[in-house]
Structure formats: structure tokens, C-alpha cells
Amino acid sequence: MPSLDQHVRSNAGLATELRFSVMRLRRRLVRERHPDNDLSLSAMAVLWGLHRHGDLTVGALAAREQVRPPSMTRSVNALVDAGLVERLPHPEDGRQVVVRLTEAGRGVVHADAARRDRWLWRRLEDLTPEERDVLRRAAPILQRIAASDPDPD
């Protein structure tokens, strides 16, 4: 039974620990959605992407979220049905589809985002400023790893 500390000191150990931490925290986040907010975390991520980057194609959204195009099509369908985004033809390329936030969608981003983050936000408040700083610096690194190219082999 190896010591945790010694294990985490190596890169391989860090990989293991980081992997399980990420998986557990994600399960927890999915579970902590507020009852009166019926949007899934994936849906909210799409709205945030559009909010931050403006109009995006289905393919671009899929790449950002690390999902396959069919999965993104389904997420977009749900958002269209809810009236939060609209599909527009691409001005130059007839194959692509541009997804745009509607006024209602913009409202949801502003109103629901805060509520949806409440659980995690409270947990962050319980941390020391130093710990929050670690996470502040970790977030973009995690993001970069998630977005990195697949292995060549």
C-alpha cells in the first residue's frame, strides 16, 4: 500500500490523482444542479461559449467542449427547442450552421449562471485565499490539457 504523498510526487502519481479528482468533482457538480434550473451542465456550457465568443458553428462548439459533432447537434437542438439559441445559415459556406444566442438565451446566461454556480461558489468561499489562488491558476492549465492535441500514435 503505497504512501499517497510519495505517490503524488511523481508525474505518474499526479496523473492518477488528478484524474480521479476531476472525475469525482464532475460527478458532484452534475449532482448539485439546483432544482429550479432545468438546463444541463452541457447546455449551459454552450450558452457560455456563445456568450463569450459570439456566434459559433456547430463544429466549433463541439471542438470547444470536447464532444463529437452529433452530441453537439443534440445539445443545440435542446437549446433551440427552449428558445435560447437559433440556427442561422453560414454566410459563405452552405454546409455549416451558425448558432447564435437569442435574447432569452442571453438572459439565461446572466440570470441562471450565478444560481447554477452557487454550490461551487460556496465551496470556494470556504477555502483560504491561497487555495483559491491555486485553483485560479489551475483552471486554465486544466483547460489547456483538455484542449491539447491527441497523441500522434
Add this chain to the structure above:
Amino acid sequence: MPSLDQHVRSNAGLATELRFSVMRLRRRLVRERHPDNDLSLSAMAVLWGLHRHGDLTVGALAAREQVRPPSMTRSVNALVDAGLVERLPHPEDGRQVVVRLTEAGRGVVHADAARRDRWLWRRLEDLTPEERDVLRRAAPILQRIAASDPDPD
């Protein structure tokens, strides 16, 4: 369209960024399983828990992984079918069930874990030592947040 930097500086912004980073990285990790390794990430997490802590009950495993007991029962079933763990009666409490790693299971932990972490490990190698240090300190914080008590309301 708000600036990312300014957004992340607030705790609410940090919550949002951290949430999406965790979700994206998890999707990526799930996808990077090696073709000749058919164990799911959840199954591997159970094996690791047993490897590190010795025999555990179903309930203890469920608590560790932030999962409900029925979900853990199913994971354990899959591992029993694969011959990687065995169910034993609890010595003192007839309601509980002790889960123990078999020799085969121990082999899988050693052999497959390294291979499974390969993708993330390579990504970690590309980071600067400072960035790795940030993640080394972030991992237990993420873990603690995942394990924290639910909101009282």
C-alpha cells in the same frame, strides 16, 4: 463580451471557469482510454481505492467515489465478473459486504494504471515545473471540494 481575465478574478467567475474546465478535461480523459484496455474509468477508480486502502465495503467505496450505493453495486458486479475483485461477508456486520482485490485485480492496477495514465502523463510532461506544481496542489483541493458536505438547504 466580458474579458476572461477580469471574469476569473471574481469567485463566481472562478467557479464558472473551474466547472467547465473540469467537465471538459473529464470528457477528454474518458475518451483517451487505450483500445486494448477495456476497463472504464470508474472501474479503475474502484480498483485504486482498494489498492490504496485495502478491503472496503460497498458503502465505503460509494462514499469515496461520490456515487450512490446502487451505482457502486453495479461497478462491483462488473469487477467481480471480470475476476478482479471478490465479495466477502463482513466479519461483524451481516448487512455489509467487503470487497477485496484479487491477485488478477492487483495485476491490473499495476499493469493498466500506467498505460491508462499515459495520455495525461504526457500532457503533464509538456507543462513547466511551476504549472505541474499548481496542479499538484490543486488536486487535493478539488478532491476536498468533491467530498464536502451538501448544502444545508
Add this chain to the structure above:
DNA sequence: CGGAATAGTTAGCAGAGGTAATGACTTGTG
């Protein structure tokens, strides 16, 4: 001893991802 609480399981359901195949459009080449 009998009722309440606890641990695990079973059954059934939902969310969210994947691949394969298809259709529509674009691009590049003979």
C-alpha cells in the same frame, strides 16, 4: 421481543456521450 434504522441489491429510467451512415454542399482536378 418488536419496531426503526442501516447496508446492499434489484428494477427501471434518464442523461449524455459515442459510432456509422446519410445528405448537402464545397473543393480540387482531369
Add this chain to the structure above:
DNA sequence: CACAAGTCATTACCTCTGCTAACTATTCCG
């Protein structure tokens, strides 16, 4: 210019992994 090959989105279908509710067996406690 025509047509073959490639690309983007979609559709259809499947899997994995989580959940709740209900049930069983056991233990605890009054």
C-alpha cells in the same frame, strides 16, 4: 466544366453510468 473526394451537420441507434424507488436482510434499541 464536370465530377470525384472531402467536409459539415444531421439522423439513427447503442452504451455507459448515474439516479430514485422499492425490497430484503440484518442490526440496534426501547
